[in-house]
Structures are given as C-alpha cells and as structure tokens.
Amino acid sequence: MSAQKVILVTGGAGYIGSHTVRLLADKKYPIVVIDNLVYGHEQAIVNPEAILENGNIGDAAFLDQLFRKYSVEAVLHFAAFTYVGESVAEPSKYYHNNLSAPIVLLDAMVKYNCRYIIFSSTCATYGNPQYIPIDEKHPQDPINPYGQSKYMLEKVIKDYEKAYGLKYVFLRYFNASGAAEDGRTGEDHTPETHLIPLILEVALGIRKHITVFGTDYDTPDGSCIRDYIHVSDLAEAHRLALDYLQKGNPSIACNLGTGRGYSVKEVIQLSEEVTGKKITVEYGERREGDPPRLIAAPAYAKQTLGWEASYKDLKEIIRTAWAWHNNANKGRYRK
Numbered sequence: 001m002s003a004q005k006v007i008l009v010t011g012g013a014g015y016i017g018s019h020t021v022r023l024l025a026d027k028k029y030p031i032v033v034i035d036n037l038v039y040g041h042e043q044a045i046v047n048p049e050a051i052l053e054n055g056n057i058g059d060a061a062f063l064d065q066l067f068r069k070y071s072v073e074a075v076l077h078f079a080a081f082t083y084v085g086e087s088v089a090e091p092s093k094y095y096h097n098n099l100s101a102p103i104v105l106l107d108a109m110v111k112y113n114c115r116y117i118i119f120s121s122t123c124a125t126y127g128n129p130q131y132i133p134i135d136e137k138h139p140q141d142p143i144n145p146y147g148q149s150k151y152m153l154e155k156v157i158k159d160y161e162k163a164y165g166l167k168y169v170f171l172r173y174f175n176a177s178g179a180a181e182d183g184r185t186g187e188d189h190t191p192e193t194h195l196i197p198l199i200l201e202v203a204l205g206i207r208k209h210i211t212v213f214g215t216d217y218d219t220p221d222g223s224c225i226r227d228y229i230h231v232s233d234l235a236e237a238h239r240l241a242l243d244y245l246q247k248g249n250p251s252i253a254c255n256l257g258t259g260r261g262y263s264v265k266e267v268i269q270l271s272e273e274v275t276g277k278k279i280t281v282e283y284g285e286r287r288e289g290d291p292p293r294l295i296a297a298p299a300y301a302k303q304t305l306g307w308e309a310s311y312k313d314l315k316e317i318i319r320t321a322w323a324w325h326n327n328a329n330k331g332r333y334r335k
Contacts, residue, residue, distance in 0.1 A: 006030045007242065008072045008114075010057050010105065011079030012050070013040025015187050016120065016176055020076060020235040022185060025050045027239070032070050034079065039190070046184050058101030063108040074116035074245065075109060076238055077102060080150070083193060084124070084289070087146035098149035103156060110164045116245040117157060118238055121172045123255065123294055125151040133227075133297035136172075136253050143289050154253070167251050169241040169305075174227040174257035174296045176234055178317040179324035186324030187231070196228070196318060199268055200325045203277040210279060212264050214286035223264035225293040227257040230311035230320070240305040249304075257296025258309045267314065274318045275326070 007024060011017040012033030017040070025031050025047035032051045035042075045052055055062040057079055066072075080098045081087070087094040109117065124147030125140045142148045160166040177196050179186030187197050201207045215222040237256050244252075262270070268279050301307045311317050 004030055004071065005073040006032045006070045007074050007076065008032050008034065008066075008070070009076045009078065010034045011040065011077070011120075013037060013042055013044050013052065014078055015044075016173075016231055016234050017076075017078035018044035018046075018185055019180065019231045020078070020238045021050050022046055022180070023232070023235040023239055024242075029242075032066070032072070034066070036079075039081075041188060044185055044188075056101065057105040058096075060104050060108070063105065067108050067112040067114070072109070072112065072114045074118065074242055075105070075114060076118045076120075076242070077105070078120045080120065082146065084144050084146045085193075087144055087149070091145040094145045094149045098146070099152050099156070102153055106157065106160050106166070109166065110160065115165060116167050116242070118169045118171065118241045118245070119153065119157060121154060121170045121253070122147065122150050123172050123174050123257075123296065125154065125172060128291050129294060132293050133257075133259060133295040134255065135297035136255055136300050158251075161251055167245050169245060169251065170253035171234075171237055171241060172253060172255050173234060174229055174255070174294060176231050177228045178230040178232065178311065178320045180232060181320060183324050187321065195226075195264065195267055196271070196321050197325065199271045199279055200275065200318075200322055202279050203271065203275040203322075204325060208280060209282045210268065211282050211284045212268075213284045214290065215283055217286075217292040219263055219292055221263050221265045224290055225261035225263045225295065227259070227261050227295045228267075228314050228317055229257050229296075229309055230317050233307075233309045233311055236310075237301065237305065237307045240307050244305055252300075252304055254301040254305060254307075255296040255298055256301060256307075256309075257298050258312050259296055259298050260312060261293060261295040262314050267318075270315045271318055271322075274315060274322050
C-alpha cells in the first residue's frame with residue numbers, strides 16, 4: 001500500500017468531477033480518479049499528476065486492488081447517471097449504477113478504514129418544492145428514479161455512519177453550469193441535455209433551435225425558473241467540504257446554489273447578449289415533473305463550510321461557457 005494518503009475521486013473524468021480534480025491537483029492534493037469513461041473524458045483530467053484508474057465502483061475485486069495500492073483518506077463521489085428522463089424509462093439502470101454500485105464502494109471504504117465521503121447529491125432529492133427558496137430542512141420527496149437513487153444513497157450513507165463511523169458531507173447541487181475561465185475544461189455531455197450548452201449550440205449553428213418546454217407556469221414570463229451555479233464554485237465547495245471533514249467536524253448536508261433564479265426565457269436572452277447571435281426558439285408543452293421554480297437557500301453552506309458562490313451573475317457564467325464552446329475544437333477538452 002502506498003504510504004502517502006490520497007483523495008479518491010469517483011467519476012473524476014466527468015463534468016463536475018474533472019473541474020474538482022483540477023482544483024485539488026492544482027492545490028497539490030494527491031488525487032486518484034476512478035472512471036469507467038462511459039460518459040467521462042480522459043482528456044478532461046488535465047493535471048498529469050492526477051492518476052486515472054479505469055474501472056467500476058461496483059467491482060469489488062477492482063476496488064480491493066485499488067485500496068491495497070493506495071492509502072485512501074477520503075472519497076469524493078461523483079460517479080452517477082444523471083438523465084432524469086432516462087431514469088424514468090430505465091429505472092433499473094439508475095438503481096444499479098447510482099445505488100447498488102456505490103454500496104460496494106462504501107463496503108470497500110469500511111474494509112480499508114477510509115472514513116470520509118463527500119457525496120455529489122442533488123436538489124432533485126427534494127422533489128416538488130413546498131416553499132422557495134429551498135433550505136436543507138425542506139422535506140425530501142423525489143419524483144423520479146434519478147432523484148430517488150440519490151436520496152436512497154444518502155440514507156444508506158447515514159446508516160453507514162451509525163454502524164461504521166463513516167463521516168459525510170452531502171452537497172445538493174442546483175443547476176451546474178459554466179466552464180473554466182482559461183477554457184481548458186468545459187461541459188461536454190453526450191447526449192447534451194443541459195439548457196445553456198443547448199442554447200449555445202444553437203448560436204454555433206449546431207442545432208436549429210432551442211425548445212422552451214412550457215410557457216404557462218406561475219412565473220413572471222411563464223417559463224421555469226432555475227438557480228444556476230458555476231462549476232468552479234461547485235469544485236471549491238468540494239475542497240472546503242474535504243477540509244471540513246479532515247478537521248473532525250460532524251456530518252452535514254448543504255445546498256449549493258446562488259439563491260437567485262433565472263427563467264428559461266431570461267437564459268436565452270442573456271445568451272443572445274453574450275454571443276451576439278439570435279437564438280431561434282420553439283415552444284413545446286410542459287415536461288412532466290418540471291417544477292415552476294427551483295431556487296436554493298445557500299446560507300447553511302456559508303455558515304458551515306465558509307462557501308458561497310463567486311459567480312452570481314448568470315451572464316458571467318454564460319460567458320465562460322461560450323468561451324469554451326466557441327472554438328474550433330468545440331466538444332473537446334484540450335491542453
């Protein structure tokens with residue numbers, strides 16, 4: 001076993017995971033990444049000192065080899081499937097990948113005396129909001145298998161704390177967005193489902209139009225309102241959560257957002273201002289399960305972790321995303 005303590009990042013070649021790996025590696029944390037590269041990109045790990053182990057977190061034999069090879073102090077768990085619609089159509093896929101596989105990881109952590117986990121959770125665990133903004137005391141009542149899988153894993157981790165002493169931070173994201181300021185890493189999903197990249201692909205001529213699903217919500221302009229958080233701010237929250245656990249603090253759950261919401265129509269308008277392009281819009285019916293508003297109450301993250309979003313103006317977030325998308329190598333991570 002390696003004598004040096006390492007931080008293990010599952011799903012570290014994905015969108016949020018890769019930005020977090022980069023931040024931690026830049027700050028000289030020793031990083032080992034697990035990723036099966038089904039959705040992640042090896043090129044997204046831009047720090048050569050970050051070690052990539054290609055494998056699955058549900059493979060007990062693989063994890064045995066890995067935990068024997070490295071002395072793992074903490075796990076940052078990003079690896080998950082994240083498409084809500086797909087989760088409704090294929091719940092088995094989501095419960096196996098997002099719930100069963102991480103339990104194998106938790107067992108390895110207990111076996112090898114790794115006591116800290118930072119879990120990439122989601123505001124989808126709350127379901128339809130009973131009040132806005134949503135704080136950590138809001139009831140959790142997910143409305144789709146994706147949200148259920150994340151909520152169930154939270155419950156499992158809580159039970160592992162009681163039984164085995166595992167300490168955790170749950171970070172419940174709102175809408176992750178944006179790209180690194182230097183353009184080296186950005187958002188690259190296949191298929192792409194996130195609003196801002198879809199809009200920017202219209203600006204680039206890759207898509208003919210953006211569809212606005214529902215124009216009759218109880219919001220000022222009739223379209224859904226969401227809280228958009230920059231991916232670099234999410235990465236910083238993970239660094240602070242790691243520091244929080246390493247200092248021996250108790251397990252917590254925190255919402256990560258800006259506390260400000262923007263409607264779909266506002267996102268389109270701001271994207272037109274940033275790109276200087278006209279965005280062609282089509283209007284469709286509401287999608288099942290889309291709440292009118294999702295806005296975070298982020299005060300608890302500031303109180304406990306000392307974290308708050310540095311990007312609070314959505315136009316600035318879109319600017320970073322556009323800088324990454326608008327180049328000859330669109331859709332590719334580059335060094």
